[in-house]
Amino acid sequence: MAYISNETINEIRNKTDIVDVVSKYVNLTKKGKNYIGVCPFHDDHSPSMSVSPEKQIYTCFSCGATGNVFTFVADFEKISFVQAVSLLGERVGINISGNIKADTKKDDYFDIYEYASKFYQNSLFTSLGKNAIAYLEGRNIDKETIKKFGIGLSIQKVSLTEYLKNKKYSLEKLIDVGLTNENGNDIFINRIMFPIYDLSGNPVAFSGRIYNTKDTSKYINSKETDKFKKGKILYNYHIAKEHLKKNDTIIIMEGQMDVIRASTVGINNCIATMGTALTKDHKNIIKNMADNIILCFDGDKAGEKATVAAIELLEDTGQNIKVVRLPNNMDPDEYIIKEGKDAFLNQIKFATNLVDYKIELLKQNRDLTDIKDISSYVNSVLKELSSEKDDIVVELNLKKIADNFNIDYDVLKNKYQSLKNNKKILPKEVKPKKVYDKYSMAENRLIYYMLKDEKVINMVENRVGYFPTQSIRELSNEIIYYFHKFGIVPVADFISFIADREELLKTLKDILAMDISENFQIEEIEDYIFVINEYHKEMKIAKLNKEIKEEKDPLKQAKLASEIMKLRGGIRNDIRN
Ligand SMILES: [Zn+2]
Structure with a gap:
């Protein structure tokens, strides 16, 4: 690792329980000594991922995803390994942001949006924000809700752009991240600003709503960027996720105002698609949030279409889906304002079963x-x-x-x-098992057991001449090196150790995801070592055999055959007779 020492990484990992962290993203159920859950890294329909509290690693037996707590967070949040270490470090009070500046400096995006969000929020509470506050309060959005959702106000033409330029961000950068237009003016003027957060809770975009003008577009949204893709973001995900443990039902709505309105009456387990159709990426996020889904889209025709499409998409997640169709074309925001909290809670309570709805x-x-x-x-x-x-x-x-x-x-x-x-009983999808030759099998098992028992490390170090496969060779060398340095090789820490070596990490992940028995006999290890050491001999023999076949001269053939016999360590009976 370029910026954080292995000791620090291991300390953070030791203070972090993988079960705690993974269960923030995926519902886990205890099964034996492990926990199982639906794998977030492939389109999983039945729980295929196992999390081991003992080894502090996770493994998906379907897609082969595996690693430690850092790789899990990195892959789930789509951040770098170092960023994942930093994120989890914060959780346990180890701040390493100073160490990783060089790594994250490339991207000011989050900082800029953080500044912009604060700027808009401050503006709302200046004298310029009086009308906007009055408008919000008129719609029963109180100060607490304003704070909770980071609601703000955009004002004059260049105020945010000037502010951010004073923070030393270039105009190009501001145009690039979608806050300033080509003329150097703010994108958002005179609008109530709703920050849109990514799955980790960072503001990455805005939705601006008119409040005192008759603009043709009620809402305008930030342009899509690499950090803000509507198809991958669900409004309020980071807050809803926190509320889900008790609740276990996620309510999916269309607009952010619906979610905010629901929160004003104490319903916090809502997310919104922000007007786009649900995507496969959304599905992968939603299927890990809760066992129950309530689709509560707008009461109009478009909302019905969206409901039907969402059912088609989500039907095979194994979650229990129910539907709320609000009367008189109302959206949840309007419904709660007009009919009140209890009426809405009743709608949720008596949501229609999927079959009944269909x-x-x-x-x-x-x-x-x-x-x-x-x-x-x-x-x-x-x-x-x-x-x-x-x-x-x-x-x-x-x-x-x-x-x-x-x-x-x-x-x-x-x-x-x-x-x-x-109804055709569809055969269960069977993934063809990869066929390993005996050498790869011996290699993989030796690596696997090296990480289980230091006895095996010693045996490999002293007795294996040379692993045929390069990545296995390197992996074995790294394990031996790590063992000499630290005295033990906890697999979860070893994963961190090689995290920046893509090829090695991939090889290790493949091995960890294999169906290899936890227990082994020493004789078995002896066999594997024997097989590996036989490899070069066998290769030579194979080569000679090929030569024999191509050779026409019987004398030369005999010579080659005797070479093979020598290599085999003696003359076999069948040949002698
Ligand atoms: Zn998987």
């Missing part, structure tokens, strides 16, 4: 007094029910249809049953 949707564009439409409706419902796992839900719905349309229950039940039986 069945309700099937009624659309059908005339349910017309026999043909009834038939197609009932058939569609049965089809829907045939993929429902909950028998009681199925039963209730079958009875309901039988009653409503005066259809014989048994007829429905039979049809449902045959649809269910016909």
Whole structure:
């Protein structure tokens, strides 16, 4: 590591429990001595990731993601290893930001947005902000909420740009990060400013709302940058995540005002898509947040479309999805203002089950007094029910249809049953297991057990001449070096040690993700060492064998054969006879 000593990295890691940290991102369940959860690094449907409190590492048995607490945070937050060390250092009171300046200096983005956000917040509480405050208070956004969401105010044409230029940021940089336009003026003028935070809670963009003018666009948003991509950010994620442990239900809304409004009545487990359709990246974030999802989009037609699209996207996450459709085209913000907190809480409490919602949707564009439409409706419902796992839900719905349309229950039940039986049972996706030759197998296992037991380190150091694979060779050398330096090789610390050597780290990760038994016998290690040491001999023999095949002269062939025999360490019986 270029800027932080290994001792400091290890100290931070020792003070950090991987289970604590990972469970901030992923719901973990205890299973035996490990914890399991849904892997955030691939499109995981069943918990494939295991976190070991003993080894302080995580491993996904599906995609092979593995590492220690630093690599987890780095990969999840999409930050560098050093930044992850710094972030986790802060958590345990070890400040290393001084040491990593050189590494992060390249990017002023976060600093600029932090300054801008503070600047807007201060402006709101100056005399220039009187009308804006009055407007917010008129909409029941009190000072506490203003603070909580960092709401601010943009004022004259160049005020923020001047302010940031005085902080020594160049005009080009300000244009680049999306706060200043090509003419050198502020992008946001006279708007109430809502900072948009990334998943870690850093402001990375703004949404500006008009309050005292009749501008054509009610909201304008920052342009997308490498730090601000709507498709990868969920408004209020960092706050909602903190509230989720108790609650375990995430409410997804469309706009940031909906989320802010919900918070004013004490509902903090809401996130917003900020008007874009949910993306696969959103899905990967959401599936790790909670077991239950409530989709609470705007009550209008567009909101319904968004709901249907969200269901299609999220249906296979294994989470329990419910739907709230607000009446009279209202969005959650309007609904809470008009109908109040209790009415909204009731909407949430009595959110519609996914099946019921889908069945309700099937009624659309059908005339349910017309026999043909009834038939197609009932058939569609049965089809829907045939993929429902909950028998009681199925039963209730079958009875309901039988009653409503005066259809014989048994007829429905039979049809449902045959649809269910016909549902193709899809074979479980089987990942082809990588085939390792005996050498790679011996190499991988030796490395694996070196990290488990120092006896193996000694055996390898003293008895293995040369590993055939270069990255294994280097890895083995590093383990031996680390062992001599520190006396022990905790795998979680060793990962930090080689974190800046991509190839080595990848090799190690591959080995850790292999299905290798925790326990070993010394004889087994002896075998592996034997196999490795045989490697060069075998290579030579293979080469000679090839030569024999190509050789036409029987005498020369015999000579080659005797060389092979010598290498094999004696004349084999079958040849002697
Ligand atoms: Zn995975």
